[in-house]
Amino acid sequence: xxxxxxxxxxxxxxxxxxxxxxxxxxxxxxxxxxxxxxxxxxxxxxxxxxxxxxxxxxxxxxxxxxxxxxxxxxxxxxxxxxxxxxxxxxxxxxxxxxxxxxxxxxxxxxxxxxxxxxxxxxxxxxxxxxxxxxxxxxxxxxxxxxxxxxxxxxxxxxxxxxxxxxxxxxxxxxxxxxxxxxxxxxxxxxxxxxxxxxxxxxxxxxxxxxxxxxxxxxxxxxxxxxxxxxxxxxxxxxxxxxxxxxxxxxxxxxxxxxxxxxxxxxxxxxxxxxxxxxxxxxxxxxxxxxxxxxxxxxxxxxxxxxxxxxxxxxxxxxxxxxxxxxxxxxxxxxxxxxxxxxxxxxxxxxxxxxxxxxxxxxxxxxxxxxxxxxxxxxxxxxxxxxxxxxxxxxxxxxxxxxxxxxxxxxxxxxx
Numbered sequence: 001x002x003x004x005x006x007x008x009x010x011x012x013x014x015x016x017x018x019x020x021x022x023x024x025x026x027x028x029x030x031x032x033x034x035x036x037x038x039x040x041x042x043x044x045x046x047x048x049x050x051x052x053x054x055x056x057x058x059x060x061x062x063x064x065x066x067x068x069x070x071x072x073x074x075x076x077x078x079x080x081x082x083x084x085x086x087x088x089x090x091x092x093x094x095x096x097x098x099x100x101x102x103x104x105x106x107x108x109x110x111x112x113x114x115x116x117x118x119x120x121x122x123x124x125x126x127x128x129x130x131x132x133x134x135x136x137x138x139x140x141x142x143x144x145x146x147x148x149x150x151x152x153x154x155x156x157x158x159x160x161x162x163x164x165x166x167x168x169x170x171x172x173x174x175x176x177x178x179x180x181x182x183x184x185x186x187x188x189x190x191x192x193x194x195x196x197x198x199x200x201x202x203x204x205x206x207x208x209x210x211x212x213x214x215x216x217x218x219x220x221x222x223x224x225x226x227x228x229x230x231x232x233x234x235x236x237x238x239x240x241x242x243x244x245x246x247x248x249x250x251x252x253x254x255x256x257x258x259x260x261x262x263x264x265x266x267x268x269x270x271x272x273x274x275x276x277x278x279x280x281x282x283x284x285x286x287x288x289x290x291x292x293x294x295x296x297x298x299x300x301x302x303x304x305x306x307x308x309x310x311x312x313x314x315x316x317x318x319x320x321x322x323x324x325x326x327x328x329x330x331x332x333x334x335x336x337x338x339x340x341x342x343x344x345x346x347x348x349x350x351x352x353x354x355x356x357x358x359x360x361x362x363x364x365x366x367x368x369x370x371x372x373x374x375x376x377x378x379x380x381x382x383x384x385x386x387x388x389x390x391x392x393x394x395x396x397x398x399x400x401x402x403x404x405x406x407x408x409x410x411x412x413x414x415x
Contacts, residue, residue, distance in 0.1 A: 002057070007034070007316035024200060028160075032072055033064045034315035035158045038132040040067045047104045058092050059101060066105045082106060123147060131158060136323045137308065140358070145399070152399035157311040157318070161404070163202060164194040165213040166221055168247060168276040175213055182206040190402050191386065193218035193225070211276035216244035217313065219355070219396045219406035223302070224248040226394040226408050227351040228381045233297035237281075238288040238340050241265035243272040245302060250281040257293050259286035288336050295345035303333045305356035309398065309405020330360050337369045341376065346415030350376065353408040362407035363393055370411070379412035 001010040011030070015023045033040065044063055045052050052060060066085035069076045082105045089101045124142055128135035131154035141150040167175040172188075176195060179186050184205060185198045194216065199205055202215050224245055229235055232254040240246045240258035242265065250256050250273075258273070258281050260266050269283045286292040288301065306329060307317045337352060344350045352369070354361050370376055380392030389395050394408040 001030075001316055002061075007031075007314060028073075029065055029068060031160070031315045032068045033061070034132075034319065036068060036072060036132050037064065037319075038129050040064045040071070042129065043067050043071060043108055044104065047107050056093060056097065059089060059097055062089050062092065062101060063104060066101070067108050070105065070108050127151065127154060131155075133157070133311075133318055134321060134323075137318075137321065144359075145397075149397075149399050153397070156398040156402075159312055161217070161312045162196045163198075163200060164189050164196050164216065164218055164403075165202065165205070166194045166216045166244075166248065167213055168211050168278070169251065170212070175207070178206055178212065189218040189221075191218065191222060193221040193403075209275075214244060214247050214272060214276050216248070217310075217404045219309070219401075219404040220244050221248060222386060222396060223351075223353045223394065223406055223408045226381070226384065226386055227298070227300060227349070227353075227410060228384075229253055229298050229300075229349070229351075236291060236293045236296050236299045236340070236343055238291065238299060238301045238336070239303065240283065241269040243269040243281075243283075245300060246281050246283075247272065247276050247278055249300065250278040253280055253298075256281040257296075258283045259288060259292055261285070261287045289339050291340055291343045293343055295343055296348065297345060298349045298351070299340045299344050300351045300353065301336060301340050302353045302355075303336055303361075305329060305333070305354040305361050306358055307355050308357045309355045309396070309407075312398065313404060326358065326360060330365065333361060333365055334368065337365070338372070341369075341373055341413070344376075344413045346413055348413050349379070350411045350413065351408055352411070353406065355404060355406050357397065357405045357407075362395070363389060363391065363409070366391075366393065366409040366411070375415060376411045376413050378409060380410050 001007050011027060015026055018026060041052055044067055048055060062085050066081055069081035070078060082102060085105055086098045086102050089098050124139045125135055127150065128138040133154060138150065141153060176186060186195045189196050197205065202208055207213055229249055229252065231252045235249055235253045235256045237246050237249060237256055237258045239260060241260040241262060246256055246258040258269060260269060263285050266283055266285050273281050273283060284292055306321050306326060307314060311318050341350060352366060356362060378392055386394055387396055387401060396403060396406040398405050
């Protein structure tokens with residue numbers, strides 16, 4: 001991941017050969033270091049005479065892994081955490097660094113700074129450091145949500161997200177019954193948007209091989225529900241990979257053209273569609289700036305965004321977000337909206353969605369689009385029991401709704 005590989009892809013590459021029990025622990029360690037990196041560094045920096053930046057990068061990550069076990073995982077004995085880090089240092093770096101790692105980690109718990117000591121640090125800086133989030137982002141959330149909700153959001157982001165599955169074809173009740181018969185513990189997600197299961201590996205669940213279900217966070221399921229695609233409609237899913245929304249759309253749509261510009265992501269999209277037996281969706285490598293379709297009944301644009309609503313699920317994302325990237329992404333979203341709008345037939349529907357909590361990417365983006373395109377108007381569906389804004393847009397906030405953050409606006413082209 002330090003070389004730029006996304007966290008999910010790095011997990012697949014690094015853990016594929018491990019036994020299940022080791023794979024689960026390795027996943028927890030890697031995600032935990034990412035979620036708590038600032039607090040771990042606070043514990044290590046006073047123990048490093050030359051400073052953290054002067055420490056060998058591999059040794060630095062081994063120290064973080066060891067510190068995470070010592071400070072955050074009660075079930076890992078202290079001596080085991082230190083011994084494992086020393087052995088890993090010997091294998092990855094050499095014997096010359098083992099004494100250093102051993103000495104530092106043996107002092108970690110005794111000299112680690114208290115997580116309750118705020119002192120004179122400003123609230124935003126203190127919360128950012130404590131939760132390992134960018135301070136500029138915490139500042140934005142404090143202004144918008146207030147301190148109590150911001151704390152709840154940061155706490156959510158540092159938790160392990162649950163595994164939630166959606167039925168591919170049959171009903172939610174039928175899938176729940178199958179899990180009951182197999183002894184799989186589960187409960188309904190908020191708003192009935194999926195089944196939360198206690199299993200952490202979806203391929204162990206009954207029905208995985210025959211495509212009875214697919215993995216999807218409730219927020220994304222609610223985006224599809226909010227979109228309200230008419231039965232039998234022809235749909236262009238403009239940024240489709242890995243395919244959760246495509247599979248949901250294909251349950252009722254007549255045809256779904258599922259495009260994604262990233263060639264490396266389309267094979268996974270194709271595999272997911274094949275596993276669930278979707279016969280109404282066709283994956284293509286296609287740039288949404290140049291849509292590969294004529295006018296269709298509906299377009300779903302799940303636009304690239306900062307992804308600030310998915311930090312729990314993607315703990316590496318917080319390390320990549322930059323304040324100066326927001327304006328660039330907003331411009332990219334504008335161009336994408338303008339491009340796909342040309343493929344909506346008169347009377348057709350355009351659903352714009354993000355997994356961002358930032359207003360510029362959400363409601364303000366839609367307002368600006370409607371100013372540029374007076375032929376479109378907001379057209380939310382009445383009677384939906386969903387969290388909506390005053391304008392009728394879907395807005396899901398992790399700290400309020402217990403799932404990933406998401407936004408969606410439903411617009412109809414008049415004519």
